[in-house]
Amino acid sequence: MMNIIGKRPWFFLISGALIIISVISLVVFWFTPSIDFTGGTLLTLKFEQPVEYSTFMDKLDQLGYGEASVQMTGQTVFDIRTKEPIENQQAVVDELTASFGQLADTPQVFTLAPTQGANTTRNAVIAIAIAMIGMLIYVTYAFRKMPSPFRWGSCFVIALLHDILVTLGLFSLLGHFLGWEMDLMFITGILAIVGVSLDNTIVVFDRMRENQKNGVSTDFEVVVNRSQIETLGRSLNTSITILITCIALLLFVGGSIQNFVIALMIGLIAGTFDSVFVAPGLLVVWDKGKWGSFFGQKKTAAVKVPTENQ
Amino acid sequence: MARRNTLILLLVIAVFALTLWVCFPLRSSAEITYQGSFSANTTTEQKSAILDQAIVTMHDRIEAQGIKNYGIEKQDGYRIFVSLSDYTDVDRAKQVIGQITNFTAVEASVQGEKLGRNLQLGIDLAGGVKLVYQVTFTDNTTDPQAVMERTILTISKRIDRFGVTEPVIQQLGSDLILIQLPGFTDIESAKNLVEQAGYLEFREVEKNNSGALVYLRDYLNSTTNSFIDTNESMPRLFYYQSTTDKNGGKLVAILSFNGTDLVYSDVNGNPVDKNTLTSYGDTPSWIIARGDNGTPLTGSLLSDAQPNINSTTNKPEVNIQWNDEGTIIFDQLAVRLHNPAGASGTYDLKYALGIFLDNNLISAPQMVAEKYEGKGTISGSFDLAGAEELANLLKSGSLPTPLNNPIQEGITSASLGAEFINMSWKAGLIGLALVMIFMIAYYRLPGVMASIALIFYATLTLAVCKLWPITLSLGSIGGIVVSMGIAVDANVLIFERMKEEFRAGRTLGAAIEAGFHRAWSAIWDSNMTTFIACIILYWLGSTAMQNAAVMGFAVTLFIGAIVSMFTAVLVTRTLLRSLNGTGLATKIWLFTGTGGKKQ
Numbered sequence: 001m002m003n004i005i006g007k008r009p010w011f012f013l014i015s016g017a018l019i020i021i022s023v024i025s026l027v028v029f030w031f032t033p034s035i036d037f038t039g040g041t042l043l044t045l046k047f048e049q050p051v052e053y054s055t056f057m058d059k060l061d062q063l064g065y066g067e068a069s070v071q072m073t074g075q076t077v078f079d080i081r082t083k084e085p086i087e088n089q090q091a092v093v094d095e096l097t098a099s100f101g102q103l104a105d106t107p108q109v110f111t112l113a114p115t116q117g118a119n120t121t122r123n124a125v126i127a128i129a130i131a132m133i134g135m136l137i138y139v140t141y142a143f144r145k146m147p148s149p150f151r152w153g154s155c156f157v158i159a160l161l162h163d164i165l166v167t168l169g170l171f172s173l174l175g176h177f178l179g180w181e182m183d184l185m186f187i188t189g190i191l192a193i194v195g196v197s198l199d200n201t202i203v204v205f206d207r208m209r210e211n212q213k214n215g216v217s218t219d220f221e222v223v224v225n226r227s228q229i230e231t232l233g234r235s236l237n238t239s240i241t242i243l244i245t246c247i248a249l250l251l252f253v254g255g256s257i258q259n260f261v262i263a264l265m266i267g268l269i270a271g272t273f274d275s276v277f278v279a280p281g282l283l284v285v286w287d288k289g290k291w292g293s294f295f296g297q298k299k300t301a302a303v304k305v306p307t308e309n310q
Numbered sequence: 311m312a313r314r315n316t317l318i319l320l321l322v323i324a325v326f327a328l329t330l331w332v333c334f335p336l337r338s339s340a341e342i343t344y345q346g347s348f349s350a351n352t353t354t355e356q357k358s359a360i361l362d363q364a365i366v367t368m369h370d371r372i373e374a375q376g377i378k379n380y381g382i383e384k385q386d387g388y389r390i391f392v393s394l395s396d397y398t399d400v401d402r403a404k405q406v407i408g409q410i411t412n413f414t415a416v417e418a419s420v421q422g423e424k425l426g427r428n429l430q431l432g433i434d435l436a437g438g439v440k441l442v443y444q445v446t447f448t449d450n451t452t453d454p455q456a457v458m459e460r461t462i463l464t465i466s467k468r469i470d471r472f473g474v475t476e477p478v479i480q481q482l483g484s485d486l487i488l489i490q491l492p493g494f495t496d497i498e499s500a501k502n503l504v505e506q507a508g509y510l511e512f513r514e515v516e517k518n519n520s521g522a523l524v525y526l527r528d529y530l531n532s533t534t535n536s537f538i539d540t541n542e543s544m545p546r547l548f549y550y551q552s553t554t555d556k557n558g559g560k561l562v563a564i565l566s567f568n569g570t571d572l573v574y575s576d577v578n579g580n581p582v583d584k585n586t587l588t589s590y591g592d593t594p595s596w597i598i599a600r601g602d603n604g605t606p607l608t609g610s611l612l613s614d615a616q617p618n619i620n621s622t623t624n625k626p627e628v629n630i631q632w633n634d635e636g637t638i639i640f641d642q643l644a645v646r647l648h649n650p651a652g653a654s655g656t657y658d659l660k661y662a663l664g665i666f667l668d669n670n671l672i673s674a675p676q677m678v679a680e681k682y683e684g685k686g687t688i689s690g691s692f693d694l695a696g697a698e699e700l701a702n703l704l705k706s707g708s709l710p711t712p713l714n715n716p717i718q719e720g721i722t723s724a725s726l727g728a729e730f731i732n733m734s735w736k737a738g739l740i741g742l743a744l745v746m747i748f749m750i751a752y753y754r755l756p757g758v759m760a761s762i763a764l765i766f767y768a769t770l771t772l773a774v775c776k777l778w779p780i781t782l783s784l785g786s787i788g789g790i791v792v793s794m795g796i797a798v799d800a801n802v803l804i805f806e807r808m809k810e811e812f813r814a815g816r817t818l819g820a821a822i823e824a825g826f827h828r829a830w831s832a833i834w835d836s837n838m839t840t841f842i843a844c845i846i847l848y849w850l851g852s853t854a855m856q857n858a859a860v861m862g863f864a865v866t867l868f869i870g871a872i873v874s875m876f877t878a879v880l881v882t883r884t885l886l887r888s889l890n891g892t893g894l895a896t897k898i899w900l901f902t903g904t905g906g907k908k909q
Contacts, residue, residue, distance in 0.1 A: 106495055109720060185788075195840050195844070198839045210831070249741065251737070253734050253737050260788050
């Protein structure tokens, strides 16, 4: 029988490294906020004819919007983002169509007052924090018959925090190198992780609860290891099916929901990893009260797991 | 047991058939809209007669061709809808109706021809205008929620009359109002429609003690710090009307008393230096027209307002109807202000009643009779469209608080949204197919059952979204993706358990029962946490986050999770139980890759 729990120092190491990378990336790069957070104007124009990026930028510079960030999709669609609202949109559009020909579609405009953007960040943090407290309460309640249910709830929330932190960190890294902006769809993706990642942890914890109840072993570590092995197939299969849908969405839709899908995929992979390997390990460490020394104790766990049915 | 299972199976099949019917109606209905166009001097009565004549003609022509199950009705006084219960009749119906004087067929909308066609789509998918306003309350607002509700009601009424389909006017948080107008392409006209204060009031010219009219120069020359008519303490409006250009006019100043001094301000409340006003000296001082008991005559006392074309002057006007209180006050004013020479008398400001909309003088007609019995007419320099707009504004009432500079405004294009939906359908179908292949490859026959349950899940979720109806947005698509994962997850949990039971040497029937029984607590707990997350997300989306995408995500995830508990557990179990006892059940390789080996 595989010994998963015995390798927990390695899993803690991987998680720790991911968290450190994420924190460093967050501290150093933070995010490139979209206008959802800074306020400003997003003007989307679709031209009938292909337009050269550099000539488009020159024209925009002439019009006094040289500082706007411009994203090009295909050869005809331009997303123009400015931090200050564009006062006279129609005049700008007229100037641009005079130079680059007719638009294939009516322009899309989105404007947000700067004050409103600042609230968005704060409210998103509040939303995630309240959702987590809700989870903590429910899991503590669901595992109320176990010894020290609060530990289960806490490990559950730690796993969730881990997923969110890693997602934020990796996205910040990707954002820095690929120029992705954090927008509301990304925040929605983070909230989706709260919904999906907890399912994985619940399933593993549920099996641990059941095995504990059935008296699989007096050693909690053995109980945990057995539960991890039993739920491994299910956790992988479920994650694969969600990943399949995510990849289909990413390939065929992309665009406006790209950030949602990316956040969900990173969170899903991190979530599967930590719910199977990290969160149960944490419970074991907590149970054994060996917080300080577990990194040096590779031998103990491996020896303790009995080889059954042979 | 077996009989009960057969009953449930039949029930499941019936529900499945029902959802399929909702998603793909066998016969789709259709509607053709005919838009009427009339010359500017057609009266409402004449329009109505033209409409009725057109409907009769249409009936005759359709009847003659034997098209069954149709309906014709008029709407909004200028449109005719022809509805057909079978959409294949559309082209034939259009052909047989042919040309109708004054009418053009503008669109033929087909309902339910294609899956998802009549799903309700949010602004980010359907295209349209989105506005978010922050309401500012004055210091003496005692009940902000009541102000919010009245503001929303007023905006709703205005937008209703504008004929926007499925508009959203919704309160976000404590002081924000979200307005979504699907299909709208003109953001400025949308803003005008919403922001117009719509405050209608009636004023008369101030008179001094000896009964002479008061003008701006009287105040400019005055050395005292009080109003000339000391009975009226509310602000005076000075509205300048050029003598050469009757249409040219503007509000030059508002004179109000701040407790110690008389102060001049402009329309936005900014102070005005009185020395700049000397050239407007002969502008009359308009004070609020009050009934005998002191109640001011305002738009809130109206019971109706209708646009009309005056049959003698051929000019657009708005006919108003006062409510009981307004009728009394209006007649009291008529007695006080009426021109003794009647309609033939010369125009004199002494007998004028000024009609002001948002501090702008629309017209100042003479009171030529002493009794109007609640009826009145507003004429001015507006065209028929202007008269319709004014009547709409007067009927929906005034905004309780000014609205301007939306904190969020956006316009999305319908074609980009449509492209997005098409791509999402494609991605959804491919994702579904891949997941089904994966499930069948890994779990064999139970995987087939799970795939059937998954198709059922997809159609049932769509059916719920259609029937509720749920407005789908970008966020909702995310919710559907995640809940599809949850639906698969429940089956994966159950099948993994079944495999374990097989390995432990149980029979197929026992493995099925034990698999479902033992997976249940995990399914229940994970769905409960999902529900908690959804409820918190929805609540925060509608309050602190103020974000429709988050709300859309929460709603569809919630629905999807409930539906998945039904399909993944009940449907799959019923299907598997039905298999048990058939020949297939003896072929253990259909159920597990490890062939039921014991460890």
